[in-house]
Amino acid sequence: MADLVEKSPCAGLVPVAAGALRLSEIALGPITSVAPYKGQAAAVAAMLGAQGLGWPAPGQVIAQGAARVQWFGLDLALLIGVAPGAGLADHAALADQSDGWAVLRLEGAGAGDVLARLTPLDLRESIFGVGQTARSDLGHMAAAITRVEAEAYEIMGFRSMAGTLVHEMAAAMTRVAARRTSPAKGR
Amino acid sequence: MRLPCPLCGARDIREFSHMGAALARPDGGDWGPDWNDYLHNRDNPAGQTEELWYHGQGCGGWLVVTRDTVRHEVRGARLAGEGAGA
Numbered sequence A: 001m002a003d004l005v006e007k008s009p010c011a012g013l014v015p016v017a018a019g020a021l022r023l024s025e026i027a028l029g030p031i032t033s034v035a036p037y038k039g040q041a042a043a044v045a046a047m048l049g050a051q052g053l054g055w056p057a058p059g060q061v062i063a064q065g066a067a068r069v070q071w072f073g074l075d076l077a078l079l080i081g082v083a084p085g086a087g088l089a090d091h092a093a094l095a096d097q098s099d100g101w102a103v104l105r106l107e108g109a110g111a112g113d114v115l116a117r118l119t120p121l122d123l124r125e126s127i128f129g130v131g132q133t134a135r136s137d138l139g140h141m142a143a144a145i146t147r148v149e150a151e152a153y154e155i156m157g158f159r160s161m162a163g164t165l166v167h168e169m170a171a172a173m174t175r176v177a178a179r180r181t182s183p184a185k186g187r
Numbered sequence B: 001m002r003l004p005c006p007l008c009g010a011r012d013i014r015e016f017s018h019m020g021a022a023l024a025r026p027d028g029g030d031w032g033p034d035w036n037d038y039l040h041n042r043d044n045p046a047g048q049t050e051e052l053w054y055h056g057q058g059c060g061g062w063l064v065v066t067r068d069t070v071r072h073e074v075r076g077a078r079l080a081g082e083g084a085g086a
Helices: A041-050 A111-116 A159-181 B033-040
Strands: A016-018 A021-025 A031-036 A061-064 A067-073 A076-080 A092-096 A101-107 A133-138 A141-149 A152-158 B002-005 B009-012 B017-021 B048-054 B062-068 B073-079
Touching: A016 A159, A021 A159, A031 A041, A067 A133, A067 A141, A101 A111, A101 A159, A111 A152, A111 A159, A141 A159, A152 A159, B002 B062, B002 B073
Parallel strands: none
Antiparallel strands: A016 A021, A021 A101, A031 A076, A031 A092, A061 A067, A067 A076, A101 A152, A133 A141, A141 A152, B002 B009, B017 B048, B048 B062, B062 B073
16 A cells, blocks of 8 residues: 655745745645535525634635634635534535645745735735735736735645746745845845 | 726736626527627727626626726726626
8 A cells, every 4th residue: 555645735845035035835724615605695604603703805814713714706715724614515615625725925024025026916005904815816826815914925826836836936035135135226 | 907896906907807898688588689789799989888807816706897998997897796787
């Protein structure tokens, strides 16, 4: 019998460091997409509420300890860190996506400048504050970006594109770091 | 150009795909001039238009965007699920 070894999506690709910037991988645990059936939105919100969570407004993340519900699109959210409660499947289409996403954490001074090179999102704190999440384009790949601290972001990309995602991020990090340490003034 | 997604806020055009004019679907399934217009004939208006845009690199919603082709002004957007067509 083969002895299977679990391998994370970005194994061998991270960590990446450039100047004050750090890119590392996060293990979120179980990830389940939750799409309420027609007319079942209130029932789903109540069931998630019973777990101390709830149904997120667009761009919202509702966290409760290690568990969270993250807005993921029109009538779609991700339940992260916990398995879905019994009975949730009666009210919503559930899909286990735990192994589908590469999840990275980008942190350090200038993290916003790195993302600004890759995504069209408006990253100003008044628009995209700490705790907010967004689906957008990152280096022409579909991604979910969450601001976890003023200068720390969590980035979810398709596992199948993990290599390209890390490559794009690392290149942007190197360039931002180079500009910040360059003797020539400017950012 | 940015489009005001009702869910995501103002977003860059590269997140969207243009999906044609937003038209009211004709009543009934029988072929007639209404269906011919709906499928084949398009106006090319100078002024206000209603278009469908798909926010595929964002929330995944279909939007009806009101746009002015003369002034290049985007007047607003709503989810197509809340009623397509003028």
